[in-house]
Amino acid sequence: MGIVRLSGERAIEYAATVFASSSGRDIRTARGRVFHGHVLDVAGNRVDEVLVHLMRAPHSYTREDVVEINGHGGPGPLRAILEETLRAGARLARPGEFTQRAFLNGRIDLVQAEAVIDQIRARTRAGLLAANAAAGGVLSRKLGELREALRQALARLEAAVDFPEDDLGELVDAALLANIRSVHRQMLELLKTADAGRLYREGAVFAIVGRPNVGKSSLFNALLRDTRAIVSAQPGTTRDRLEECVNIAGVPVKLVDTAGLRATEDEVEQIGVRLAREALQTANLVLFVLDSTAPDEAEDRALAEELQKLESPVIVLLNKSDLAPQVPVPKSARTFAEAHPVSALTGAGMQELEEALGRLLLGGINLSADQAMLTRVHQKDSLRRAVEALERLLQDTTLSPEFLALELQLALRAIGEITGETTPDDILEMVFSSFCIGK
Numbered sequence: 001m002g003i004v005r006l007s008g009e010r011a012i013e014y015a016a017t018v019f020a021s022s023s024g025r026d027i028r029t030a031r032g033r034v035f036h037g038h039v040l041d042v043a044g045n046r047v048d049e050v051l052v053h054l055m056r057a058p059h060s061y062t063r064e065d066v067v068e069i070n071g072h073g074g075p076g077p078l079r080a081i082l083e084e085t086l087r088a089g090a091r092l093a094r095p096g097e098f099t100q101r102a103f104l105n106g107r108i109d110l111v112q113a114e115a116v117i118d119q120i121r122a123r124t125r126a127g128l129l130a131a132n133a134a135a136g137g138v139l140s141r142k143l144g145e146l147r148e149a150l151r152q153a154l155a156r157l158e159a160a161v162d163f164p165e166d167d168l169g170e171l172v173d174a175a176l177l178a179n180i181r182s183v184h185r186q187m188l189e190l191l192k193t194a195d196a197g198r199l200y201r202e203g204a205v206f207a208i209v210g211r212p213n214v215g216k217s218s219l220f221n222a223l224l225r226d227t228r229a230i231v232s233a234q235p236g237t238t239r240d241r242l243e244e245c246v247n248i249a250g251v252p253v254k255l256v257d258t259a260g261l262r263a264t265e266d267e268v269e270q271i272g273v274r275l276a277r278e279a280l281q282t283a284n285l286v287l288f289v290l291d292s293t294a295p296d297e298a299e300d301r302a303l304a305e306e307l308q309k310l311e312s313p314v315i316v317l318l319n320k321s322d323l324a325p326q327v328p329v330p331k332s333a334r335t336f337a338e339a340h341p342v343s344a345l346t347g348a349g350m351q352e353l354e355e356a357l358g359r360l361l362l363g364g365i366n367l368s369a370d371q372a373m374l375t376r377v378h379q380k381d382s383l384r385r386a387v388e389a390l391e392r393l394l395q396d397t398t399l400s401p402e403f404l405a406l407e408l409q410l411a412l413r414a415i416g417e418i419t420g421e422t423t424p425d426d427i428l429e430m431v432f433s434s435f436c437i438g439k
Ligand SMILES: Nc1nc2c(ncn2[C@@H]2O[C@H](COP(=O)(O)OP(=O)(O)OP(=O)(O)O)[C@@H](O)[C@H]2O)c(=O)[nH]1
Pocket: 210, 211, 212, 213, 214, 215, 216, 217, 218, 219, 230, 231, 232, 233, 234, 235, 236, 237, 238, 239, 258, 259, 260, 261, 319, 320, 321, 322, 323, 342, 343, 344, 345, 346
């Protein structure tokens, strides 16, 4: 089962060249939308039995005539169908070309086109829901509202520029300013979603570190709900770096178990320690594990000092809480964001830990079907520029209306870059070239 999809002015003509419907009707003139029949090669041999689905412009994904030929014969016949349509005159689509045409023909904006990629690549259900919301236009509508409000404000300012002799009352009146302030506030709210949105799409990396034998591998297994890493009472058990993917609050997280950090003469263990330090540099969040029965050894203190220098947040896990409940956080680890008593052995505290990890990751952004969310760096950059333009405007509203109008125009252009109206060509190219073939 597979589909060959044709789009464009001659899509129906090319399909008609290779397709013979069972009813004998010609799809160029027939009224129906779905036809049963066969794809034939030039010699008239049947290549595959197919269903042909006809969508006439503008009622199609690309707004062009679209024909989908649904084969049912596996990769061989599918390839043969493709070859016959190419022989009839069609050419292969570039990656993302169908979506690009949908964008160029105004059926979807850039935000929605990018969401199509995210739908295909989503690695968690939450990521898929976020992409579906964006593809369905939630973010586009929000941006549309902001743009409309800015346009109205701009129209008012421009009237003041064009007819300075008219008495428009106070040029920059209170109502106008209140509107701009409200847009500014909403933009800041939207900006706050950017990090969460990106995480749903790109995922995060968590590194589990600590001195030997504190229970890193046990916690790794507990979070994975699997026995992936070897656990033993012998310090120095883990010497390699282990990585597994786990879903935390809907974010695809790469969890990294590392060798216990300590000074060692063992060559293999030294390599493991080096790998652990590298993992620290790439992690979005560090899980610093201490042993509740001995949470303040010299090695723990040395590591705490090292972790303090990191940019990414660190949370402390007081493991083996079953052996020593209610241990106070040692002084050396008190500067870190949070500390959680857990037991990898009994599972105590693990649920609270997962909730805390989700909170730390997403910063309180709740995913819902109507939550407008930024998911890409270039969207965040553009919105940030729009916010800055409004901030310059709001800073000194006594400036001439020309100046103020200029800032509004900048803000509008920045929003247009997100939706695709004023997006530079190189960014557009980058977006569509990252698609896979056939979308
Ligand atoms: N009682 C108790 N024992 C635990 C807990 N977590 C781990 N252990 C035990 O602690 C020992 C070390 O556990 P590991 O998970 O191998 O520790 P590690 O930090 O990965 O050790 P290295 O890989 O050597 O650095 C094992 O005997 C575990 O069974 C816990 O929550 N409670």
